Every structure is written in C-alpha cells, then in structure tokens.
Amino acid sequence: MSITESFLIIATTSPYGSHQPRAALDMALTAAAFEQDVSIVFMDAAVLQLLKGQSTASGTLKNVGKMIPALTLYEVKSVYVHQPSATHYDLSDLDYVEDMEAIDDSRLKTLVEMSNHVMVF
C-alpha cells in the first residue's frame, strides 16, 4: 500500500476557541506519519495559531504555538501562512514561532487545485 496522495489541510480557526486547531495538527501529523504528501495553510483567524509567546496557563487547551514546529519535524512537507489573512491581523514574520512561507490567493488556489484531498478545519 504505497500510494502517495497529496493532502492539503487548511486551518481557519483561532487557537483557543475550539478543538479544531488540534484536530488539524493531528490530521497533518497522521497523514505525514503514513508517508503522504502533506501541506498545511494557516488562514483567517488561524494565523493567530502561529504567534510567539502564547500562554495557556489559565486554559484547558494545549499550547498550539508549541506544536507548530513539530509539523516540519514530522515530515509535513510545507507549512504556509496565507498572507492576506496575516495582513488583516497586522502580523509579520517577526511575530511567528518559526519562519513561515507566505502564500497569496493565487498560490492557494493552485495548491487546492493540485491536491488530491483538501480538508478545512
């Protein structure tokens, strides 16, 4: 069973409003563990998942920011930030937990077109 499919995971939700950020990361890591071709895009409020200095001391959810670097470590091929969303939240490279590759709408469209599976969280 060595079929490799391409999975595009699109995270759209803020880091601590639901379990969706964790579900997106679990899906990305699982697909990568099964040696699939995985990309993840952070767009809309999900760009806030990328912020440095998140503290979860007072909440019940795990620190999302600390999980972001695990993506590339566990063979998720590409991690992107959707630049129009980042601009909307007035974020720049300096705000993120690690270096991110920025993509615009047309690049996102291409990614969606080229992926076998697109999952939105």
Place this chain on the structure above:
Amino acid sequence: MKFTLVINGAPWSSPAAFSALKFAEAVLASGHEVYRLFFYQDGACNASAFCVPPQDEIDIPARWQSLIQSHDIDAVVCAASALKRGILDTAEAERYDKDGANLRPGFTVSGLGQFIDAAQQSDRVVSFVT
C-alpha cells in the same frame, strides 16, 4: 466507483449525518461501492447505541446500523473522537473502568490511519461537515 464518506456531525446537531446517510444509500442504489464510512469528531455520536430520539424523529444511528449490516460496510469511528464523547466498545469500557459499552453493532473503533488508508484506496472521499 469506490466512495468513502467522512461524517463530521452528530445526528442531532446538523444535517450532516442524515445527508451522509442518504448519500450512502444513493451510492449503493446506483451500483457503486462504499469503501468505508469514517465517523469523525462529533460524527462519532452516530455510533452510540444509547441515543433515544423522540418517536416522531428519524433514528439516524439505527438507520446507519441497518445500512452497515445489510451491505456489510466497513464503518470506522475515530478512536480519539469516540472516547472523548463517551462512545466505547467493550474493550475500552473495561480498560477505562466504565460501567457500560455503547458502540453499536456494525461499527468498529480505530485510528485516523483508517481515514488515510481510505483516502488512498477510494476514488472519491466525500466529507459531510455541516
């Protein structure tokens, strides 16, 4: 054509589950194959044997069970989704020292890897989210 359906909604929270059920019935009626049903997130609640909907409402979990058993469909419930929502088979009920198991006959609990496998093996993966 081989279809896999991903069901993300609980029977009562959105039209997702019933739409998926109707879609699965239509797939089979058209002579296609259901490779797998994957119950994910709130969709895990479709696998509970303990749901008792009012008599004038459709019993969606019972409809799933009947479809699954009559067509011998592979119906997988995501383990992480199921456990946190209190959907347990007998092995897990024992492991976590719970008083009762409530996984419906016909369903099995397994991991996200079953979804990845389904994505690889199916011609189409259709998600029912809302």
